[in-house]
Amino acid sequence: MKIVQVNYKDTVGYRFNGGALIPWLRSCGHNAVQAVGIKQSLNDSSVNIVPHPWRFPAEFFARLVHRVERAISIHNVLYPQSFLLPFNPAFKAADVVHYHIIHNEFFSYLAFPWLTRLKPTVWSLHDPWAITGHCVHPFDCKGWKTGCHPCPHLDYPFAIRKDRAWLNYKLKNFAYKYSQLHLIVASQWMQSLVEQSPLLSRFPVHHIPFGLDLNLFSPGNKAEAKAKLGIPTDQIVISLRSLQGPYKGLEYSIKALELLPANAAVHVLTCQAKSLLSSLADKFQITELGEIDGDAAMVDFFRATDIHLMPSMAESFGMMAIEAAACGVPSVVFSGTPLPEVCFAPEGGIAVERGDSQKLAEAIYSLIRDSQKRELMGFRARELAEQNYDFDRYATRIMSIYAQAIDKHSRAKLW
Incomplete structure (x- = not known):
């Protein structure tokens, strides 16, 4: 199987951003790679999302997008990298694409309808950002259940200057409506939020806790x-x-x-x-x-x-x-x-x-x-x-979700 993990960076948080899955998948005979917005490692386990020669123009345009989005209080809507992902050779060859942390101002979720139509898609939700109008964590605010209008906490990260949380919410709803996603969460607490979300409750959600190398992470003297x-x-x-x-x-x-x-x-x-x-x-x-x-x-x-x-x-x-x-x-x-x-x-x-x-x-x-x-x-x-928390158990369960996503995607094409 050919698998692409999409993430903001390849080294930071590798234990949960798909990076730790790469050597395990390769050891099992799969062709696995990370496609990242910022490549920091020197090895072949990751590649830049944007292929050469479009990389530098895309990065320049992304800096302009950042300034525009901050000015008009939208978030992760206009970035070009996601729309260039289908031209990446790793994406073209992939049997399944697994998204991780994609809200760090480099990726537009508006590309999901196109991307998920092209490839079977899995998305690990590492925080509740996907269900809110702008914030990474809503704390005790319940606005994400009703459209985030009005937003009482514009200062919550990712902070916005004007109350356009409702617009971000509507744009997410539009993108998700035309997407095919299998969602993965690491806790029952997070699963409960997704199942209550008007935005994401339409998708299958799988509870898979992260895994560790329990031979290394073990009691000692x-x-x-x-x-x-x-x-x-x-x-x-x-x-x-x-x-x-x-x-x-x-x-x-x-x-x-x-x-x-x-x-x-x-x-x-x-x-x-x-x-x-x-x-x-x-x-x-x-x-x-x-x-x-x-x-x-x-x-x-x-x-x-x-x-x-x-x-x-x-x-x-x-x-x-x-x-x-x-x-x-x-x-x-x-x-x-x-x-x-x-x-x-x-x-x-x-x-x-x-x-x-x-x-x-x-x-x-x-x-x-x-x-x-x-x-x-x-x-x-x-x-x-x-x-x-055994890593083999975690990775095996992830593989079963890949198989489900591929099967559902192939059957959807028949219609």
Whole structure:
């Protein structure tokens, strides 16, 4: 089978943007490649969406489109790359095309009626953007059920200057109406949104959680992992993603840690941005790893962790939660997101009311005080990860959706 994965970039987020599927598919004898808006790797697993010699004119035009769309408050409507995709040799040869993250201002969903008529099409929804008038996450807003008019949150990413969320919504409805799509979501939470969406409920939706290499992402010797990072082995390590913004809940992590007793033997371990936890510097020792490069380094991060703190305000899945579970680490998360489902709360983690830092602190402290509870919860998280997050199982299920899409597309052509 010849398979094309379409995505914004080939290296960033490769575990969920189709990049990790490429070597697996090739090992099974399939011809698989990513077609991307921005190619960063040097290997042959990805190609630019726009073939030479149209690439540079298309990129120049895309910059102009970006300025125009911002000015008139529409989003991902006018970009030319998607309309040039059918001229790409990889697309021409493909038996099935699998779209991933296509809303990063390089791809027009208005091309879907044409693209899905040409090739059997699968689309993995990595966030709710496809069902809204402009935002990536609607939080508690229910406007996506009724047309996004008026929009009370123009500032939600992707922010728009004028209230034309209703227009984006109508344009999506038009494009989807004439498209043939098989949808994939990674969580039951996301599946529920799609099934309630007036835009996307017309399509078959398949719930397939992401997979991991569970031989690599696995429990290890915590004392050795802590020593490797220069962390005292007698301290309880609380890890978190240090990232500002409306989604990841960093402010709630900081507040919860501030509420912990000062005598708690806690060491805070962070990844991604640095210098965002200065208010805790006098209370706890902090190790900031910055951007983590590669899976092996991420495994070291979780093997050194005793409690993973992930109070995201909005997620569609939460890769770090499954990485923690695979490494036998319980997560503490907010409800109202997919994370309780993903980290197997209450068996493999703890979920508390969204936005409640006091409850978050209490949950963390309960795991600090009770080592047996912490270890049993981590052990159960690993057991459930083995049952749900094996990569071979994930990829095999994806292949079954490809077969369904190809079969439906071939039968549709008979009419």
